[in-house]
Amino acid sequence: MGRLRILVVDDDQVLRDGLSALIGFDSSLGDKTMITARDGQEALVRCIADPPDLVVMDIRMPRMDGIEATRRIVRERPGVKVLALSTLTTQEYVAPMLAAGASGYLVKDRTEELIPAIHAVLADEFYISPRVSDVLVRMALAKLDAESTGEQGASSTREEKTYPKLAPQELSAVGWLAHGFSNAEIADAMGISVGSVKSYLAKAGEKLATRDRVQLLIRATELGLVHPAIDGASH
Template structure:
């Protein structure tokens, strides 16, 4: 049974989500919250598997709540609710650690599939969509990118220095929205080898999934919004 916490400042929306979720045998709503601050308290008390998180709420918005929940409860997955498919607030939530975002007008089956997907540790947003959001919004958001004058003098972010040249190639493929099979074809490697490299990249960058890897590639300077990859 996958447990879900509903976070939205509109009671009618929470009721609708609850009815849909509790119509299944494998999902269960264990609590509700009307703002980010209450969501943090509920996560600590209930330890849900997935938090269905609204963004614009009173007291504390969903972005800050997501950041704190992910930091304090790494096993909890956050699925962000948004009104627009390309939304700077949704992108900020992904950077805060959300595992994906879902449109509020999604069909019931899409909602259920999204919850099940993030519960397994996967993402509900394609890396290509993240790249599109980067191109649109990243220039207006703090990147957290260090100065180019690093101690090693190679222009690489310290996190990237932990990667082998082949792992950097794989990260470029991930950031380009490629599947493992497509990366394997590009690099002339077996799919099994690419899968191993992907696992190493995620572990070394300390990110949860491919979406977070795309964002890390931007933050480390490997990808420049609207310009593709830097040449190293």
């Protein structure tokens, strides 16, 4: 990998400069050029003019928020990865940000996750903070409850989809994914290689007809394969 270009976007200058320094001083990412932007509008202009490898994106900002900026950046420059970094962890922000094309979602008070998250996103993985994973799971469960309530007292004419059964290793990998684990962390937990983890998750995604990790997590929750109450000891 050549010299990385990383853009940090936040309307708080102190935080913006602090994050830029934190990432810039980390040797595990190799040689890098750090760039900053104060809002989504400036980030969009910078990404179109000279695309970085990664954007660390705040969400709530003046002029253009992180959701709209991410949507436009991913559309105009598909090769640019976006990692959301926000204090906001409610459904109204998490879902639109991921739908806009973010490759990960990190909570600002978990800066110890920042470098591992950057590594994961640059390796074409999704990185979802455990707190955000829990939000996604609750979203899926709420959807199930709403559908169940809507169908009470009426016969459903909707054809139910059936999916192939997940193999034990595939199910275990999805379970760890529900805790926000990266491929490397899942590999350590399961005692297998990272390549095997990727294979198990890819097979699970194919069986559940999903295109990425976020959809896989939500679909697995809808089908009752993972649950917020699950803990690592059960794997």
